[in-house]
Amino acid sequence: MANPAVKAIGAIITILGIIFLLYVFYLGAVNGAIGEAGKLKTDAWLALAGWFFILIGPALWAGETPVAIKEKLKR
Amino acid sequence: MAVYAIEIVLAVLIIYGLAYVFYGRKILQERIVQADASRATPAFTKFDGVDYVPANKYVLYGHHFASIAGAGPIVGPAIAMAYGWALPLIWVLFGNVFLGAVHDYLSVMASVRYGGLSVMSISENVMGRKARYIFLVYVYAALILVIAAFASVAAIIYTKNPKAATLAIIYMPVALLLGVMIYRLGIGVKPATVIAIILAIAGFYYAYKIPLLLGYDPVSGTGDLWGTYHLWVIVLSLYAFIAASLPVWYLLQPRDYLNAYLLWFFVAFAAVGALLVGNLQFTGDAYTSFSPKLLGGHPTPFWPAIPLIIACGALSGFHSVVGSGTTSKQLSSEMDALLIGYGGMLTEGAVSSLAVIMPISLAWSVPELTGTVYQTNILELDKVSRFVVGYGYMTAKALEKFGLDFNNVFTITKLFAAIALATFILTTLDTATRLARFSWQEMFDWLQPKNPGLYKLFTNRFVATFLAVLIGWALAYPTVTIGGKTQAAYNVVWPAFAGTNQLLAALALLTTALWVYAVLKVRGKVSWLIQVPAWFLWITVTIALIWWTVVVLPGLPTVQKVGAGSIVIISLALDFLLIYYFVKGLKSAG
Numbered sequence: 062m063a064n065p066a067v068k069a070i071g072a073i074i075t076i077l078g079i080i081f082l083l084y085v086f087y088l089g090a091v092n093g094a095i096g097e098a099g100k101l102k103t104d105a106w107l108a109l110a111g112w113f114f115i116l117i118g119p120a121l122w123a124g125e126t127p128v129a130i131k132e133k134l135k136r
Numbered sequence: 137m138a139v140y141a142i143e144i145v146l147a148v149l150i151i152y153g154l155a156y157v158f159y160g161r162k163i164l165q166e167r168i169v170q171a172d173a174s175r176a177t178p179a180f181t182k183f184d185g186v187d188y189v190p191a192n193k194y195v196l197y198g199h200h201f202a203s204i205a206g207a208g209p210i211v212g213p214a215i216a217m218a219y220g221w222a223l224p225l226i227w228v229l230f231g232n233v234f235l236g237a238v239h240d241y242l243s244v245m246a247s248v249r250y251g252g253l254s255v256m257s258i259s260e261n262v263m264g265r266k267a268r269y270i271f272l273v274y275v276y277a278a279l280i281l282v283i284a285a286f287a288s289v290a291a292i293i294y295t296k297n298p299k300a301a302t303l304a305i306i307y308m309p310v311a312l313l314l315g316v317m318i319y320r321l322g323i324g325v326k327p328a329t330v331i332a333i334i335l336a337i338a339g340f341y342y343a344y345k346i347p348l349l350l351g352y353d354p355v356s357g358t359g360d361l362w363g364t365y366h367l368w369v370i371v372l373s374l375y376a377f378i379a380a381s382l383p384v385w386y387l388l389q390p391r392d393y394l395n396a397y398l399l400w401f402f403v404a405f406a407a408v409g410a411l412l413v414g415n416l417q418f419t420g421d422a423y424t425s426f427s428p429k430l431l432g433g434h435p436t437p438f439w440p441a442i443p444l445i446i447a448c449g450a451l452s453g454f455h456s457v458v459g460s461g462t463t464s465k466q467l468s469s470e471m472d473a474l475l476i477g478y479g480g481m482l483t484e485g486a487v488s489s490l491a492v493i494m495p496i497s498l499a500w501s502v503p504e505l506t507g508t509v510y511q512t513n514i515l516e517l518d519k520v521s522r523f524v525v526g527y528g529y530m531t532a533k534a535l536e537k538f539g540l541d542f543n544n545v546f547t548i549t550k551l552f553a554a555i556a557l558a559t560f561i562l563t564t565l566d567t568a569t570r571l572a573r574f575s576w577q578e579m580f581d582w583l584q585p586k587n588p589g590l591y592k593l594f595t596n597r598f599v600a601t602f603l604a605v606l607i608g609w610a611l612a613y614p615t616v617t618i619g620g621k622t623q624a625a626y627n628v629v630w631p632a633f634a635g636t637n638q639l640l641a642a643l644a645l646l647t648t649a650l651w652v653y654a655v656l657k658v659r660g661k662v663s664w665l666i667q668v669p670a671w672f673l674w675i676t677v678t679i680a681l682i683w684w685t686v687v688v689l690p691g692l693p694t695v696q697k698v699g700a701g702s703i704v705i706i707s708l709a710l711d712f713l714l715i716y717y718f719v720k721g722l723k724s725a726g
Binding site for chain 1: 298302305308309312316320342345346347348349350351352353356358359360367371374375378379382383386387
């Protein structure tokens with residue numbers, strides 16, 4: 062069983078990642094691009110941060126070994 | 137003599153079909169390895185929830201196929217078109233059936249029989265302990281070059297094609313969602329796949345419209361090109377660290393499974409496209425020269441140099457590290473190895489023959505592209521553009537049959553080709569990082585009984601991954617000046633990567649051949665079916681690398697001479713040492 066604090070952090074990171082990405086995709090649709098030429102804009106940073114949060118968050122939230130795989134092992 | 141697209145499609149499919157049934161199943165699986173469905177695989181016997189995790193056969197096929205199919209099957213044949221289309225096609229078919237697929241299948245199966253050990257560690261059992269450590273150091277160096285080369289190539293692609301970057305940040309979360317749906321939420325593989333594919337298609341549409349700009353805009357040409365490249369190298373290195381540290385079920389398995397659909401679509405689109413334009417003639421020459429000016433601008437003889445040009449499409453040493461690294465640890469049944477190892481390699485060959493060689497041969501010199509895309513023929517374009525234009529042309533011509541406008545469709549099919557290439561490269565990047573961690577961990581097993589604390593620190597998952605990424609990043613980050621032009625680091629790293637990679641293939645094939653001979657006790661003509669190609673490959677690659685060192689290396693810029701040259705020379709020295717141990721092993725096996 063994963064540490065509850067780690068799970069909570071994982072949940073927060075996951076939700077933040079989803080919010081960041083959805084917001085950035087909305088901005089991209091409105092502006093015709095995420096970020097712009099010449100400088101590194103906040104939306105581009107948010108896109109990268111959201112990407113990494115989504116990669117890390119669910120792993121912390123859900124723990125490492127899925128139930129489906131454990132059941133397969135028992136069989 | 138006129139050659140039509142449909143003739144080549146049928147020839148390729150028939151050859152691969154026969155090879156799979158008669159060489160793969162009858163000889164390799166049934167007579168040599170004697171695969172047994174009842175024998176437990178390491179995914180069950182050594183399950184750890186991180187690297188050793190049993191996978192669905194098709195999920196694992198997706199992982200294996202997507203990991204081995206990086207840029208190699210595309211870039212190499214595109215360069216080799218300078219020989220005309222016939223010689224590269226023959227090499228891809230021959231290499232696939234008799235070298236690459238055998239090498240991949242035996243690497244997976246040997247590893248499975250040794251509890252998921254890498255092909256380097258298997259060498260200890262057949263060649264002795266010293267050979268194993270030499271092999272491990274060699275492979276670790278080769279994998280660092282893979283990380284550096286692919287981080288650099290991906291960074292330049294995302295900088296110059298920011299729409300591909302948009303798709304990357306959509307595609308990875310979709311893949312992750314697929315894993316969570318299958319393994320966590322208990323949704324079946326089929327419905328979860330349908331949801332993921334719909335989301336991926338929506339993502340493709342969004343990426344087609346919206347680029348992700350980190351400072352440089354290739355359309356207007358404004359912004360800091362190399363500053364953006366540097367930033368992408370950092371971002372991709374961080375990505376590689378995270379992706380390679382995460383459990384395989386979480387990102388790697390579902391992402392590569394999804395990639396397999398992309399790859400299948402990519403190949404099927406090419407094959408169906410070719411059938412639809414089956415009456416189109418090849419406009420390219422079947423044969424131009426046996427020794428056109430290629431590597432370093434020198435006349436490059438087809439033999440022995442071809443393995444240095446066409447890598448993954450025909451054979452690649454990296455595959456043995458994947459096969460005995462991540463794949464063997466996830467194999468649910470020995471019977472799955474034929475589809476995954478042998479079939480995966482044939483599919484990759486189909487990428488080279490049907491999605492690269494054939495489209496380029498069709499688009500070689502056609503009125504629609506002359507004067508706009510090129511002046512006289514497709515060889516004027518750089519290697520990536522040859523593929524993108526060729527693939528885009530052939531599939532656009534096919535869609536034109538449905539009344540669509542060629543020019544509009546050509547824009548979309550070209551983008552699809554570029555995005556597919558970028559996706560495959562990212563997969564190779566994080567798989568190579570994970571494999572470098574495995575090699576590093578195996579390299580320090582001698583420390584475990586002497587100093588368990590230090591061993592634990594050295595082989596810690598995060599420490600080992602960080603170290604590999606750090607060295608890869610250091611090689612990928614700097615730009616180089618060649619001929620007065622600033623270029624990305626992969627221009628320096630790629631030739632060294634290609635040479636060491638092919639030599640690794642020869643060594644891995646020899647190792648598995650020795651396993652077949654000494655451990656499985658296979659004798660007679662069947663044994664020679666593996667040994668002869670293994671020796672042919674080793675002789676070819678060794679002569680090719682000596683040729684490269686003597687002819688090409690002296691003419692290269694200093695940075696390449698020192699960087700790539702020293703790695704290749706050290707690799708050759710290690711190669712001869714390993715051959716010494718191989719011959720010793722062969723003699724003692726009787």
